[in-house]
Structures are given as C-alpha cells and as structure tokens.
Amino acid sequence: MYKITSNFGARESFRSSGHSGIDFAMENGEPLRSIRNGIVERVVDYGNVNAGKCITVKWEDGKTAVYGHLSKFSVNEGDTVSVGDVLGYSGNSGFSTGSHLHFGLKENGHFIDPSPYLQDIQHMNDSNYFVQQTAEIKINFFDYFQQHMDLVGGFLSDLKMNLIHFFISTDYSPLIQLFKHIIQFIFINI
Numbered sequence: 001m002y003k004i005t006s007n008f009g010a011r012e013s014f015r016s017s018g019h020s021g022i023d024f025a026m027e028n029g030e031p032l033r034s035i036r037n038g039i040v041e042r043v044v045d046y047g048n049v050n051a052g053k054c055i056t057v058k059w060e061d062g063k064t065a066v067y068g069h070l071s072k073f074s075v076n077e078g079d080t081v082s083v084g085d086v087l088g089y090s091g092n093s094g095f096s097t098g099s100h101l102h103f104g105l106k107e108n109g110h111f112i113d114p115s116p117y118l119q120d121i122q123h124m125n126d127s128n129y130f131v132q133q134t135a136e137i138k139i140n141f142f143d144y145f146q147q148h149m150d151l152v153g154g155f156l157s158d159l160k161m162n163l164i165h166f167f168i169s170t171d172y173s174p175l176i177q178l179f180k181h182i183i184q185f186i187f188i189n190i
Helices: 115-122 127-169 173-188
Strands: 004-006 021-025 031-033 038-045 053-059 064-073 086-090 100-107 110-112
Touching (some): 021 115, 053 086
Antiparallel strands (some): 064 086
C-alpha cells in the first residue's frame, strides 16, 4: 500500500490553489500501470515545473487520468493501453519534494476527485487484483443475463400462446373476401 501524502483539494502552503489530484509516496522506479482501458493522449515533460514527466490516458468512459512526476515513460502518444499495462515509472520530476505519483482525474476538462479509484491505484501492481475485478464483472453480467432471459422466455411463451389463440379464433372469411376482390379488380381491369 502506498502512503497518501496529499489529498484532492488539499491547500498546502506551497500551492496557490487546491490540489488537483492525490499524491502517493513511492520508491523511485515503481511501475505505474493503467487502471482502465484507454488511449494515451499526452506524454509530456514539463521539466522542473508542474508534474514534470507526465502521462494522460483518455479512458473509454471519457474521463482522463493524469499520472505525474514520472522518472521514465513506457508509452507513446496514441498508444492503446489496457488495464495493467505499464505506462512508466514513478519518480521525482517536476515541482516535487520526493519520489511519488501524482494521480489526477479530469472529466469534461475539469479536475474531479479521483478518490473512487484509490483502491485501483493502491493495487495496480498486484497481478490478481484486476483479474479478480474482471471476473466479478463477467459473473455479474452472466447473472444479469440469466435473470433477464427468464423474463424474455416468459414473454415469448405468452406471445406464442396469444398468436395461437388469435389464429384459431379469427374468422378469415372477410380477409379471404377482400383478397378475392383485389384479385378480381387487378385481373378485370387489365
């Protein structure tokens, strides 16, 4: 588990505004992994300011994850990444007082609280964490599908019975008469 050294919105003396992410203390060179599928939007080095070496990943849901203060990049702009792919390595680049990960999250261009993803960051290097989550999602989808198939099966059974009843109880003589008149009209008027 990584120690949180600064929370989202924190107003430390060296900041001019609230903190735009969450900082996790890490040893230099820790692998930083994507916690969602997405596309690498930016790979940028701000030098000794801001987040230093920084990567942004646009997730499939439209949010953008920001990984800052890296020591080294492992991806390029435009790369497609999957959950668990190494993006780079933690470091002390940019305006920083020690090796850590700055993890930020943007939605519609604005920073939002990334706290809902704390556990994903804390466990990004645990090989079974994301596998277990994916398995739970698949099981949940299967359960959902199975529950709703029972409803669909009941609906189809009712529909079949209603159609059988309709065809058995319907007097087709008006339809036959209409069809007969249409045929006569077509052939007589030729």
